[in-house]
Amino acid sequence: MQTAVSLTADRLVVEHLELGDPDLVRFVSERPEEDRPELIERALRIGLLAVRDAGLAVNVDVIEKEFGRLVAQVDERNERAGQALAQALRDTFSEDGGKLPRTLERFLGDQGALRKLVADLFDESRRDSAIGRLNDLLGRYFDGDGSRLAQLLDPTRMGSPLYQFRSEISKGFEDLAGRIQALEKVADARASERAKSAAKGIDFEDVLEGLLGEISAGLGDAVERTGTLPGETIKAKKGDFVLTVDPSRTRGADLRVVIESKDRAMSTRQVIEELAAARQNRSAQAAVIVFTPLHAPANVDPLAIVGRDVWCVLDPVAPDRLPLECAVRLARIFALDAMRDRPVEVDVAAVDHALDGIRTQLSAIQGMKASLTSITNVTGKVSADLDGLRVGILRSVTQIEEELKAATGDRVQRATA
Numbered sequence: 001m002q003t004a005v006s007l008t009a010d011r012l013v014v015e016h017l018e019l020g021d022p023d024l025v026r027f028v029s030e031r032p033e034e035d036r037p038e039l040i041e042r043a044l045r046i047g048l049l050a051v052r053d054a055g056l057a058v059n060v061d062v063i064e065k066e067f068g069r070l071v072a073q074v075d076e077r078n079e080r081a082g083q084a085l086a087q088a089l090r091d092t093f094s095e096d097g098g099k100l101p102r103t104l105e106r107f108l109g110d111q112g113a114l115r116k117l118v119a120d121l122f123d124e125s126r127r128d129s130a131i132g133r134l135n136d137l138l139g140r141y142f143d144g145d146g147s148r149l150a151q152l153l154d155p156t157r158m159g160s161p162l163y164q165f166r167s168e169i170s171k172g173f174e175d176l177a178g179r180i181q182a183l184e185k186v187a188d189a190r191a192s193e194r195a196k197s198a199a200k201g202i203d204f205e206d207v208l209e210g211l212l213g214e215i216s217a218g219l220g221d222a223v224e225r226t227g228t229l230p231g232e233t234i235k236a237k238k239g240d241f242v243l244t245v246d247p248s249r250t251r252g253a254d255l256r257v258v259i260e261s262k263d264r265a266m267s268t269r270q271v272i273e274e275l276a277a278a279r280q281n282r283s284a285q286a287a288v289i290v291f292t293p294l295h296a297p298a299n300v301d302p303l304a305i306v307g308r309d310v311w312c313v314l315d316p317v318a319p320d321r322l323p324l325e326c327a328v329r330l331a332r333i334f335a336l337d338a339m340r341d342r343p344v345e346v347d348v349a350a351v352d353h354a355l356d357g358i359r360t361q362l363s364a365i366q367g368m369k370a371s372l373t374s375i376t377n378v379t380g381k382v383s384a385d386l387d388g389l390r391v392g393i394l395r396s397v398t399q400i401e402e403e404l405k406a407a408t409g410d411r412v413q414r415a416t417a
Contacts, residue, residue, distance in 0.1 A: 014044065204263045205240060207316045208290055208324075212241055212259065215325045219332070220246035223259075231281035238274065239282040245332055257331045258284035263292045263316075268306075271297070275309050285335035288327050290314050303327060308334045 004015040019025075031039055092099050107113050121130040155162040209225055216223040227240040241259040258278045266274070275287040287309045291300065296313045302323040304311045312327040314320070 204292060204314075204316045205261050207319055208259075208261050208314065209241065211314070211319060211321050211324055212243065212328070214321065215328050216243055219329070220249070221332075222246075226282065232283055233277070233281045236277070236281045239278040239284070242282050242284065243328065243332075245335065250336070254283070255332075255335050256282060256284040257286045257288060257328065257335055258282040259328075259331075260287065260289045262289060263295055265295045266297075268297060271311070272306065272309070285338040286310075286331040288312065288331045290324065290327070292316060305330065308338070310334075 003017050006013045006015070028036055028039065090098070093101075095101060105112065109115075120126075123129045123131070126132055127136070152160050153162055154160050155166045157163055205225070205227065209223075212223045222244045224242050224244070225240065226242050227237060230237055231239060238260075239258040240261045243257040243259060245255040245257070247253070258275075258281075260275065260278055262271075271289060275289055278284070279287050289309065289311050291297070291311070291313050293301065293313055293315050297311070300311050301313045302320075303313075303326060310327040310331045312323045314324055
């Protein structure tokens with residue numbers, strides 16, 4: 001049979017291969033029959049690799065010979081190029097007539113063109129010199145009110161950068177004012193919603209009763225919720241709470257402060273009339289009225305004194321005891337002062353000054369509370385400032401108490417005996 005060879009992409013197939021060589025036959029016959037196919041495959045692979053490498057060796061000899069010839073040609077050309085470069089360097093850099101030394105002398109020498117150019121550029125006596133032109137240019141830009149710089153820095157001149165900056169700043173402040181108004185509207189809306197939620201879920205009088213209990217306990221007084229109980233006036237129930245001052249401080253006299261809570265809007269006249277009726281109905285010497293933030297009259301938040309009555313504001317959702325405590329203590333002062341048998345001299349200016357300090361510090365506390373809701377990284381400092389302000393407020397109330405005590409003196413003792 002004729003030997004057939006077929007090829008694929010990565011396979012070589014030889015069919016019907018026969019070799020007539022006794023030595024090879026004897027060599028193969030010495031191997032086990034199961035190893036003979038692998039042996040024939042290895043022999044064919046080794047033979048093909050040897051034939052391929054022999055062809056490569058012939059090609060390497062030819063390449064080596066050609067490369068040697070090229071190297072000789074390159075060496076010859078490099079020699080000629082080196083000689084030409086040396087001659088060019090001598091012509092250019094030689095101290096004896098070289099082009100570069102001659103050129104440098106012509107431009108940089110004592111009589112060179114550069115020295116002459118520099119002298120012309122910086123001659124101050126010439127207006128057409130560089131420094132003369134520079135002086136004239138700087139004068140136009142920087143000298144006097146009519147200079148270009150003055151025009152550029154004039155914020156009232158239309159088209160100047162500062163005019164544009166001024167316009168942008170003005171617009172920014174207008175936008176900021178608009179945002180502040182929007183925030184105020186949002187805050188008012190939130191206060192309204194908070195008041196509605198308070199009316200639904202939190203009883204204002206319950207909150208007030210708890211705080212009055214804490215305050216009266218600290219003062220040694222007694223507080224009673226009387227909104228559903230009739231008083232001295234027939235069928236009248238005015239006066240939601242009655243605070244009775246510690247008898248040990250009044251030498252046994254019955255000293256009362258009536259407290260009204262209001263979660264609805266009222267005119268100033270209505271408030272004054274209602275407090276007068278409440279004092280009469282509860283036989284009280286002083287009165288306090290407590291509003292929710294939504295219904296408080298103007299200029300009351302957080303505390304105001306109208307005549308001998310104390311008005312204050314309490315948020316039932318986030319109640320702050322301090323303004324209420326100040327209001328109660330001030331009302332106790334007015335009640336004690338009402339027990340005098342005849343007028344005495346009181347330093348009104350000192351009392352008003354202390355009250356102004358109370359209002360200022362309460363406003364500062366409210367501002368710090370607002371900061372605490374949006375600036376978490378200064379909580380510690382603001383909290384410390386709040387504690388200091390609270391101490392200052394109570395100190396102001398104590399000053400008023402001492403002032404009235406000094407003014408009343410023995411007369412209060414005689415009136416309470």
